[in-house]
Amino acid sequence: MRKATTTIADVARKANVSTATAGRVLGNYGYASETVRKKVQKAARELGYRPNHLARSLIRGExxxxxxxxxxxxxxxxxxxxxxxxxxxxxxxxxxxxxxxxxxxxxxxxxxxxxxxxxxxxxxxxxxxxxxxxxxxxxxxxxxxxxxxxxxxxxxxxxxxxxDSVGSARAGVGDLLRAGHRRIALVAELAGTGGMTIERIMSSSPPGPPDINYHYPSWQRLLGYLLAHHDAGIAPQSDLICQVKSYSSKVAAKKAVEILRSDTPPTALFTADGVMSAGVMAAVKEVGARIPDDISLLCFDDLDWMEFMVPGIDAISQPxxxxxxxxxxxxxxxxxxxxxxxxxxxxxxRHVERGSIRQILTTEGVNGGPDA
Amino acid sequence: MRKATTTIADVARKANVSTATAGRVLGNYGYASETVRKKVQKAARELGYRPNHLARSLIRGExxxxxxxxxxxxxxxxxxxxxxxxxxxxxxxxxxxxxxxxxxxxxxxxxxxxxxxxxxxxxxxxxxxxxxxxxxxxxxxxxxxxxxxxxxxxxxxxxxxxxDSVGSARAGVGDLLRAGHRRIALVAELAGTGGMTIERIMSSSPPGPPDINYHYPSWQRLLGYLLAHHDAGIAPQSDLICQVKSYSSKVAAKKAVEILRSDTPPTALFTADGVMSAGVMAAVKEVGARIPDDISLLCFDDLDWMEFMVPGIDAISQPxxxxxxxxxxxxxxxxxxxxxxxxxxxxxxRHVERGSIRQILTTEGVNGGPDA
DNA sequence: AATTCATGTGAGAACGTTCACACAAAAGCG
DNA sequence: CGCTTTTGTGTGAACGTTCTCACATGAATT
Structure with missing residues (x-):
C-alpha cells in the first residue's frame, strides 16, 4: 500500500544521469549510448519504474x-x-x-x-x-x-x-418469392426519423429514394423487400409491412401476432434485425404456428439459437x-x-439456409427456387 | 480543423484575472466572488473553453x-x-x-x-x-x-x-429429483484449475470441500448437484457428470450427444451455464430427442431464446x-x-419454470414436486 | 487606534513526462 | 591544425491543470 510512485527523476538520480537522458531510454526516443542505456534500465528495474501515461499523453497529445x-x-x-x-x-x-x-x-x-x-x-x-x-x-x-x-x-x-442491406434483403426476399410465397410480411423497426415514410419509399417505381443510404438499416431492408417484389413483378401490399417503430421485441411480438391472426395472414415472415426476430419467434409461439408448415421465416442477422431450433431458422448472416x-x-x-x-x-x-422456408408449389410451378 | 485549444490561461487573460482565479471558478474549488465568477464564465463561454481532463487527472491523481x-x-x-x-x-x-x-x-x-x-x-x-x-x-x-x-x-x-451457485443448483436439481428424475446428467465446464477434481469433491459425505467458494462457479454447481442428491438420499453416479473442460459449446454438444446416445441415457439434463446450454440444445437436436418427452432440461442462466422455444426451457435465472x-x-x-x-x-x-421438465411418476409416487 | 478575522485574489510551484536547444567530446576531413 | 560533422548528454521550458502559500482588502472586535 505504498503511495510512493517512482518517476523518471528518481531513476535518473539513481543512475547518475539527467532526467532527459533517463527519459530518452525509458521512452525510447532520441540518442542514448549503450552503457547509459544499461545503467538506466537497471535502475528502472530496481526501482520498479512504470511510466505515467497520463503525463505522456498530456504532452504528446495522444x-x-x-x-x-x-x-x-x-x-x-x-x-x-x-x-x-x-x-x-x-x-x-x-x-x-x-x-x-x-x-x-x-x-x-x-x-x-x-x-x-x-x-x-x-x-x-x-x-x-x-x-x-x-x-x-x-x-x-x-x-x-x-x-x-x-x-x-x-x-x-x-x-x-x-x-449491403438493400441488396441482401432483396436477395433474401427474392428467395422467399421464388419458393412460391406471395404474402410475405416484413417486421421492421422503421422509426420515423429523417422524414422517411412508407408512402414515400413506395411511391416511385422501381422504388428507391436516392438518399436511402442515410437512413436506418431497417428502411434499407424495406427497400430491398420492395425491390424483390418489383423484380418478380409482384405488387407489394402495404398491410403486410409491420412498422414496429421502436427497437423492442415486445412490440414486435404484438404486431406479429396481429398480422398472424388477421383474416389474410402471410405465408412467410421476414424480419429486419435480431430484436425483431426474437419478437417474431415469441409471436409464432403465442399463436401456436408451426415452422415451416404454417409459417415460413427468414431473419436478418444470424443469432446463436437459430441453429439449434427445430427446424433451424433461415438467416441472413452479417459478419x-x-x-x-x-x-x-x-x-x-x-x-x-x-x-x-x-x-x-x-x-x-449471406443467406444461411436451415429449413424454415417452405416450398410452395404455385400454379405456374416453382420458377427458380433456392440453390439447395 | 483548428488546432488551437483554449486553456485556462486564455480565459484568465480575457477576463483580466489570474489563472489561479480562473481555475477556481472553472474547476469550482476554492473562493471566487460572484462578479469575478460571472466574468470568467462569460470569457470561457466566448472562447469555447473545455477543461483538459488529462491535466486535471495528472495533478488530482484520479x-x-x-x-x-x-x-x-x-x-x-x-x-x-x-x-x-x-x-x-x-x-x-x-x-x-x-x-x-x-x-x-x-x-x-x-x-x-x-x-x-x-x-x-x-x-x-x-x-x-x-x-x-x-x-x-x-x-x-x-x-x-x-x-x-x-x-x-x-x-x-x-x-x-x-x-449462490451451490444453493441454487442444489434447489434446481432438487426440483428435477422431486419431479421423479433419477438419472440426471450434469453438463459443466469443470476445468482442472486449482487442483479441484471430481473425485475430491465427491469423496466426503455430505460433499463439500471448505474452499469451494474459491473455485469456478461450475464446480460450485457440481457441488449443488451432489448435495441435492445427498438431500434426496440418492447416490450420484459419476458417469452422469460431463466434464467439458473448456468453455465451448461445440465440445459440450459432443459430450452431450455421447451421453444421450449411451446405453443408459439420462432422463434429464442440467447445464451449468449458457455456453453449455447452447451446446446441449444442439445435441438434443442432433439426436432428435423431444423436450420434455424424451429428455427434460434445466439450464443455469436464462437466455433470451429459452422463452420462445416450444416448449420453453426451464432456467435458473441470474440477475x-x-x-x-x-x-x-x-x-x-x-x-x-x-x-x-x-x-x-x-x-x-430463481428457477423459471417453462415446461421443459417432465413429471415422472415413480413407484413410490411423486414426493414433493415443484410449486406450480 | 490596534488587532483580529473572514473574504478574495495572485504568484508560482507542483504533477511526470517530452521536446527544443545548447553544448561538450570525439571523429572525420582538407 | 582548424573546421565541420557526428554522437551523446544536460538544461530548462513546455503540456494544462490544481494547490499551497502569501497577501491584500475591509469589516468587526478589542
Missing amino acids: TRTIGVVVGDIQSPFYARIIRGISDVARASDMGLIITNSDEATDLEEQSVELLMDKKVDGMIVSPCDTINAAHLRAAHEAGIPMVLIDRRVKGLEVDSISL RKQMGQMAARLLMERIADPTSEPRVLDLVP | TRTIGVVVGDIQSPFYARIIRGISDVARASDMGLIITNSDEATDLEEQSVELLMDKKVDGMIVSPCDTINAAHLRAAHEAGIPMVLIDRRVKGLEVDSISL RKQMGQMAARLLMERIADPTSEPRVLDLVP
Whole structure:
C-alpha cells in the first residue's frame, strides 16, 4: 500500500544521469549510448519504474485510447462488433472506452462529449440520428478521427463500414418469392426519423429514394423487400409491412401476432434485425404456428439459437465481428493518416439456409427456387 | 480543423484575472466572488473553453475512469453484466474501459496492466484464476480499488459479488429429483484449475470441500448437484457428470450427444451455464430427442431464446444486469472509502419454470414436486 | 487606534513526462 | 591544425491543470 510512485527523476538520480537522458531510454526516443542505456534500465528495474501515461499523453497529445458508442452493448449484434473492435485494439495496444446511446440522440451526445473529454485518439460510432447529428459533425470538424458503423450520416464524409442491406434483403426476399410465397410480411423497426415514410419509399417505381443510404438499416431492408417484389413483378401490399417503430421485441411480438391472426395472414415472415426476430419467434409461439408448415421465416442477422431450433431458422448472416475489426482498422489508419480520402465500405451478408422456408408449389410451378 | 485549444490561461487573460482565479471558478474549488465568477464564465463561454481532463487527472491523481476485465464481452452473460456496470458508470459520469481475458491468465494480466497504465480509479474483474492471481494481489497491494464479480480469489480480501451457485443448483436439481428424475446428467465446464477434481469433491459425505467458494462457479454447481442428491438420499453416479473442460459449446454438444446416445441415457439434463446450454440444445437436436418427452432440461442462466422455444426451457435465472450494477456501486463506494471492511455479496437466482421438465411418476409416487 | 478575522485574489510551484536547444567530446576531413 | 560533422548528454521550458502559500482588502472586535 505504498503511495510512493517512482518517476523518471528518481531513476535518473539513481543512475547518475539527467532526467532527459533517463527519459530518452525509458521512452525510447532520441540518442542514448549503450552503457547509459544499461545503467538506466537497471535502475528502472530496481526501482520498479512504470511510466505515467497520463503525463505522456498530456504532452504528446495522444492517449492510445479509442472510444466506441453503440446503441446497446448487450444486444448480440453490438456485442460481437465490439468484440471485433476490442481484438484489434488489443493488438494495437490501445485502450477501449465503451458507451451506449440507447438509440437516443441526447445520450449519444453525452457519450461523444465524454469521449472527447477523455481525449480519445478516435471514435467508432453507430449514429442514432443519420440526418442531423450535429455533435458528430462538430467532432469531425474538430479533427477527431471517426468511423461510422452500420449506419451513415448524410453529408458527413468520414470512413464508414456497413452492410449491403438493400441488396441482401432483396436477395433474401427474392428467395422467399421464388419458393412460391406471395404474402410475405416484413417486421421492421422503421422509426420515423429523417422524414422517411412508407408512402414515400413506395411511391416511385422501381422504388428507391436516392438518399436511402442515410437512413436506418431497417428502411434499407424495406427497400430491398420492395425491390424483390418489383423484380418478380409482384405488387407489394402495404398491410403486410409491420412498422414496429421502436427497437423492442415486445412490440414486435404484438404486431406479429396481429398480422398472424388477421383474416389474410402471410405465408412467410421476414424480419429486419435480431430484436425483431426474437419478437417474431415469441409471436409464432403465442399463436401456436408451426415452422415451416404454417409459417415460413427468414431473419436478418444470424443469432446463436437459430441453429439449434427445430427446424433451424433461415438467416441472413452479417459478419459482425469482422465489421468491428474492419472499423477498428479503418480508425487506426485514419489516426495514422488524417488527410487521406475517407473510405466507404460495404460488406455482403449471406443467406444461411436451415429449413424454415417452405416450398410452395404455385400454379405456374416453382420458377427458380433456392440453390439447395 | 483548428488546432488551437483554449486553456485556462486564455480565459484568465480575457477576463483580466489570474489563472489561479480562473481555475477556481472553472474547476469550482476554492473562493471566487460572484462578479469575478460571472466574468470568467462569460470569457470561457466566448472562447469555447473545455477543461483538459488529462491535466486535471495528472495533478488530482484520479481519472474518473473505471476498468473492467471479463472473459468474453460477446457472451450474453458478460454483456448484460457490463451493461449494468455501464449504466452506473454513466450515472456517476465515469468512463468505462473494457477488456476481455478469454479466460486466459496471461491475457488477464495484460488487461490489468493496461488498466493500471491508464490509471483507472478502480477495476471490476472476473478472475480466470481463482487460486494464484498474483497480478490481482499485486494490484490490490498497490492500493487500487477492486471488485471481483462472479468468482472470488482465495485469500484476496476485496469486495465481491457472486451468486449462490451451490444453493441454487442444489434447489434446481432438487426440483428435477422431486419431479421423479433419477438419472440426471450434469453438463459443466469443470476445468482442472486449482487442483479441484471430481473425485475430491465427491469423496466426503455430505460433499463439500471448505474452499469451494474459491473455485469456478461450475464446480460450485457440481457441488449443488451432489448435495441435492445427498438431500434426496440418492447416490450420484459419476458417469452422469460431463466434464467439458473448456468453455465451448461445440465440445459440450459432443459430450452431450455421447451421453444421450449411451446405453443408459439420462432422463434429464442440467447445464451449468449458457455456453453449455447452447451446446446441449444442439445435441438434443442432433439426436432428435423431444423436450420434455424424451429428455427434460434445466439450464443455469436464462437466455433470451429459452422463452420462445416450444416448449420453453426451464432456467435458473441470474440477475446479470443487477450484478453489474451492484459491482459498480461497490466499486464507487470503495473508491470513496478505501479503508472500510470489504463486502462479500451473494445474489440469489430463481428457477423459471417453462415446461421443459417432465413429471415422472415413480413407484413410490411423486414426493414433493415443484410449486406450480 | 490596534488587532483580529473572514473574504478574495495572485504568484508560482507542483504533477511526470517530452521536446527544443545548447553544448561538450570525439571523429572525420582538407 | 582548424573546421565541420557526428554522437551523446544536460538544461530548462513546455503540456494544462490544481494547490499551497502569501497577501491584500475591509469589516468587526478589542
